[in-house]
Amino acid sequence: MKYCSVCATPVEHSVPAGDNLPRYHCPACGTIHYQNPRVITGTLPVLDGRILLCKRNIEPRWGYWTLPGGFMENGETVAEGAARETWEEARNAPELRQMLSVISLPQFDQVHIFYLADMVSPDFSTTEESSEVALFEPDAIPWDDIAFRTVLATLRHYVDHLGPDGRAPARLPLLDTTIIPRLRD
Amino acid sequence: MKYCSVCATPVEHSVPAGDNLPRYHCPACGTIHYQNPRVITGTLPVLDGRILLCKRNIEPRWGYWTLPGGFMENGETVAEGAARETWEEARNAPELRQMLSVISLPQFDQVHIFYLADMVSPDFSTTEESSEVALFEPDAIPWDDIAFRTVLATLRHYVDHLGPDGRAPARLPLLDTTIIPRLRD
Ligand SMILES: [Zn+2]
Ligand SMILES: [Zn+2]
Structure with missing residues (x-):
């Protein structure tokens, strides 16, 4: 951020009076330009015990x-x-069953929230964003080719709670956690 | 938003190519200025079955x-x-026990998230933001003077799950809901 979006004056970056964090703020009109984390929201869709995954046709993580x-x-x-x-x-268009995971990524200023969802229709297809869309049995999830660590954690949480019959219980606990990037990320 | 925060050019508001929602975007440098919901996060602190509430010393809802x-x-x-x-x-500085509520407010572009928290210290005090801070027995909560509907829903969810002994179970279900303003709001 270089300019005030209200009046086009160059912004300053310092702790405003009465605040305790540095903010972009405008010396001309006084607007404080707060920047806050963003929410990513998605589903873990299930049909007859199989999980719907999408192969990314876009960056980042194309092909995962x-x-x-x-x-x-x-x-x-x-x-x-x-x-x-x-x-x-x-x-x-699945039916959302319950919130399954809330994962903070403080180094990316994001919160990822996934719902467990029942596929009420067996229909799905590729899209501009997904080069392949497919159903996977829990023991056939491509663990080494998952795009994001929040997706990996959510899938793992789900699979870890399946019963011996391979079915999910009526209600799973919420996965509430934080992911910090590894050094190599 | 009137000006691009990257280059100070007046922004346009229309659906960018490849998108499906109107965005503020810059005809000069091409930046798309996404605007996304913000997360409000807080706690329901408990000490010996009593709930900590703060009387607001700031607007909105001063005195509630x-x-x-x-x-x-x-x-x-x-x-x-x-x-x-x-x-x-x-x-x-309480110890967070579990996520208790995730409440969407689509008309305010907000998500409110509250944790149930154990007060490991009995100390607390007023602050610039709180003219009074006090512990309330569940049957003494000032229901008619609660500042926000998300707070009301979170308190109600907690109190509704107390056992006959007035104590919370080891784990409460997550309240995952939406609040739409009433017409009078
Ligand atoms: Zn300004
Ligand atoms: Zn620009």
Whole structure:
């Protein structure tokens, strides 16, 4: 941020009076330009025990598998965003069963939230964002080719809670955790 | 938003190529200025079955009671933000026990997240933001003077799950819901 979005004056970056963190703020009109974490919202869609994954047709992590998800938009709920992203990336409109994970990524200023979702229709398809969309048995998840660590953690949490019959319990505990990048990231 | 924060050119507001929602974007440098919901994070602190509430010394809702909470900041986790706000508003550093509520407010472009928290110290005090800080037995909560509907819903969810002995179970279900303003709001 270089210029005030209200009046085009060059902004300053310092701790405003009465605050305790540095902010971009405008010396002309006084606007403080707060910057806050963004929410990524998505689903883990399940059909007859199989999990829907999308092969990314976009960067970052092109060619890796992911759960459908993306940035939450103004004017929608977390659940609406998760359903919208599932439609945009996989052309499926699942029923959201429960919130499954809330994962903070403080070094990326993001919070990732995933819902466990029941695929009420078996239909899905590739999209501009997904070069392949496919159902995977839990023991066939491509663990080495998952795009993001939040997706990996959410899938692992789900699979770890499956019963001996391979089915999920009526209600899974919420995975509430933090992911810090490894040094090599 | 009137001007590009990167190059100070007046922004346009329309659907960018390849997008499906109107955005502020810059005709000169091409930057798309996404605007996304913000996360409010806070706690429901408990000491010996009593709940810590803060009387707001700031607008909006000056003079009404609230749970400690505020905007999540870049570089922190949801939990860290909740703990920080509790310190800033009530000078108590509780131990977070579990995520208790995730409430979307689509008409305010916000998501409110509250943690159930154990007060490991009985110390607390007023602050610039709180003219009074006090512990309330569940049957003495000032229900008619609660500042925000997300706080009301979170308190109600907690109290509804107390056992006959007035104590919370080891783990409460997550309240995952949406609040739409009433017409009179
Ligand atoms: Zn300005
Ligand atoms: Zn520009």
